[in-house]
Amino acid sequence: MGRSTLTRRLQVNPDLRRVAGSATHAFLRSDPRRLFELTADTFELLSQLREPQTIAELLGEPDDATLAIIDELVELGILQAEGPRSAPKPALRPLGQRLCGAPAWLGEPLRAGAVVIVGAPFDDLTPAPHPRGAASGPALVRRASAPFPLEPSLRTGAVIGLYDIDLGRNLMAGVDLVDAGDLPPLAGAPASDYLQALSAELRAILDAGARPLLLGGDHSVSAAAIDALVHAQGGGPLGILHVDAHTDAAPIRWPGELHHGNVLRAIARRPEVVDITCVGARGFQDIPEELEGTPYRALSPNILRAADPSALAGLLREDIPYYVTVDIDALDPTVAPATGVLEPDGLGLGELRHLLRTMIGAREVLAADLCEVHGEVHGQVHGQVHGQGAGAELTGKAAFQVIVELIDLLARPTPAA
Ligand SMILES: [Mn+2]
Incomplete structure (x- = not known):
């Protein structure tokens, strides 16, 4: 210049x-x-x-x-x-209703180790015949969190957390939780622009040493999170724990045609991703062909139930950090009916939470997401069984428990290298 x-x-x-x-x-x-x-x-x-x-x-x-x-x-x-005005970009919008009443993020510097909620109310990459509805997920989960505001201890000022009967301890104790609001998509804009903007927001959070927790959205948003992580890490190796009823390895029919049913194929193509474990997949599934030597395992609920717990605890690598992505449909449809692609014979909620804790153990989790929570139960059968409102509310409660588990994992101090 x-x-x-x-x-x-x-x-x-x-x-x-x-x-x-x-x-x-x-x-x-x-x-x-x-x-x-x-x-x-x-x-x-x-x-x-x-x-x-x-x-x-x-x-x-x-x-x-x-x-x-x-x-x-x-x-x-x-x-x-001078020139034509640059195309508008999606921007984070702070919200009145925040997860567990956490403080909003208005651009002040983030503290290292903070867990930052980012809502992605996006379901443009849910192709027919699958019903759309994952854009309602962030609002449903935040609503389910309303009865659980995080209170500071009068003595120390640190967050007390939520007492868990199974564990006999408080989850999220001491967490520095921030809710950055939602990144709403711009009507008519290409999906790739949205994912790019989402990746940039997550990257800014990671660069500050904080840990994003993404509320999807359909499962394609995980691709943006992995993109952010790979860049924030400067290309370092990364493992994926993928909790889902599906392997999300549907064929990519057109080059670059990403959607919520093939996101794992896109993630597996990244050379930085060196280990992928899929938990909860069942029925008849494609396995990603893109792996070329990358260790990959898909563990159905039946395999998981038959496995020795110590084998599960030793499955993931201990020398690399992980990204955890949870599709709510990993849970049995009786537990979480408000999702897009129901699969019978799924995991129980306690089972899923226990698996997360067991498999992650002391490993480092840099970021996580929860996807495919819909605002309503699709289809007549579930509508009649649960009622539209009740089924969504139940799903919201289950999703909130998974979110608390993920926050607890993300908030742990970074293990010494
Ligand atoms: Mn999925």
Whole structure:
């Protein structure tokens, strides 16, 4: 840049809004997480660039210090080259109803080790004949969490957590939980744009040393999370624990045609993913062919029930971090009927939670998701058996228990390397 800046027609990014100011400084925001503080002089300069013009027209021959400031404004996206307005991007929207009443995230720096909830109300990649409805998942899970606000201990100020009768201890004790809200898709925009924006949001959380917990959404959102993790790790090896009634390895009929039923195929293509274990798959299933030497195992509920618990505890690698993705349909349909593709003979809720704890053990979990929670029970049979409202409420409660388990796993201190 430098002197070439003089002849470009520049204008203030039209997405920026002034949010506050003082006699000496102004504050501008483009989305909830980017706040710019500008001196009054710089703000005065910007106010002259609401309409595009060149710096030479505006200032003649500015000194190098002024040019450096202008270059920086361009780099930060505050000033941009004249042209068609860049396509709008999905942006995180803070919500009134937050998981367990956790604080919202408005762009302040995240503390390392914080667990950050991100809702992805997205089901554009649920192809027919499967019913859509996973976009309602984040709201359903947050609603189910409402009776369980996280209270701080009067003595220490740390979160007390929720007492679990089976474990005889409080889950989520001491957790630093933040709810970043939802990333709503933009109507009519390509699904790939959405997944890219989701990946960027998750990447920002990971780069801060925090751990995202993604509320899907259909299962395609896991691809965005893996993308974020791979980049945040600089390509380091990663294992996947995939809890699901299905192997999600349906054929990809068209190159690049990702959907919720083949997401594991897309994930298996990543060279950074070096270990995949699928838990809960049953019935008749495709196995991903993309693995080429990557250890892969699919363990049905029958196999899991027959397995020696110590064998399960030793199954995952101990030298790599894991991503845990849970499709709610891993649970038996009597436990979680509000999902898209029901499969009989599934896992019990206690069984699934116990499996997660056993298999993860002391291993590091960098991020996780829960997908395919629908806002309603599809189909007549379940509608009559449970009633639409009751079936969704039951599913929400089951999903919330899984979320608490995942938060507890994510909140553990990083094991010493
Ligand atoms: Mn799935």
